[in-house]
Amino acid sequence: MLQTPSGGAGTGTAPAGGPGGRSMSIGTVLNLLRDEFPEVTISKIRFLESEGLVEPRRTPSGYRKFSQEDVERLALILRMQRDHYLPLKVIREHLEALERGERPQLPAVSPGARPHELLEPGADQGAVSPESPTVARVGRAELLASAQVSEAELADWESYGLIAHDDGGGYDVEAVTVARLLAELGRFGLEPRHLRIMKAAAEREAGLVEQVVAPLRLHRNPQTRAHAEASARELATLSVRLHAALVQSALRAAAH
Structure with missing residues (x-):
């Protein structure tokens, strides 16, 4: 299992990797990370990959293969979110600074701070x-x-x-x-009567998200409970992106 000392995001060392240092599947990575980050999901790992924060190797058949360094990087990202509530933009800048050999300081956590919403590219960051x-x-x-x-x-x-x-x-x-x-x-x-179907669809999607995060809200680990809302927001973002892609696909199919 993942062995990491307690402390801030910059102090931990992550998992020792797969057996013999071999590359690992996303399922193996999930199991390694969950010891320290019980709220992490495969969807979360894929989301961080889609944001360019981790780049696992791909096999010719398209399967992800993570190295020990990839898992260490994921653990560092998750600590920065958990311990410092940093948005993805700041996390990316911090990682880039580390890659340049710099030793950037992480911001202190202010009282009452809460996790930042995981916004998709192009979202209104100033809202x-x-x-x-x-x-x-x-x-x-x-x-x-x-x-x-x-x-x-x-x-x-x-x-x-x-x-x-x-x-x-x-x-x-x-x-x-x-x-x-x-x-x-x-x-x-x-007209409003036409749009009720959108409201009904949104309520069904919200119910699905709630089913996923409900166990996190009841978890005995207070950090896991605190991350339930962040997980819900991430799932909502992914749901919106999927909905948009499905609508575009349906429109293209209707045009042919």
Whole structure:
């Protein structure tokens, strides 16, 4: 199993690798990492690979083969996320600095810090994070102004369950994005009754994600419980990417 000393991301040494130093399959790597990182999944490893943070060798048939150095790199990445809550951009810069022979210092963890969302390339890195407690909810007037929509439009969307307020009349900050997108789709002639199918699909996907992370929320390890939300966000990102790819594929098929 993975043998790593306690401490920060820069202090650990990772797994000794596969038997005899041979290359390892992704399943073997997962088993090695899970001793220290019980929340890690194959999807997580593949995601980090897709972001260019680790580059395992590929066999002629396309199978991934990880070296000891690859597993050490993965362990370092996971420690930086767990212990310092660093976003992928900062982790990548830190790894590049190490490769240049530098000894970069990791930022100290501030009280109340939380894991950064794993954003896909091209996502709006400057957007306000819904994790911030000061902007977690918006009022009705603020929603209308931020999304630049009318009261009648918002009331129509609410009647179809596309947007909902809480008991205090406030809205999740994501409602601003939802309202903007609904307005854009409306300009193409798509009415709220047409869009209910999208809401139903989103709820089913959210339920699937919750099934995956629910065991993490109940785990006896407090670090694992703390990473449940980060795992949910990663799964949501992957789900959105898959949905977009499937829609594009369906559109191409319909055009031929």
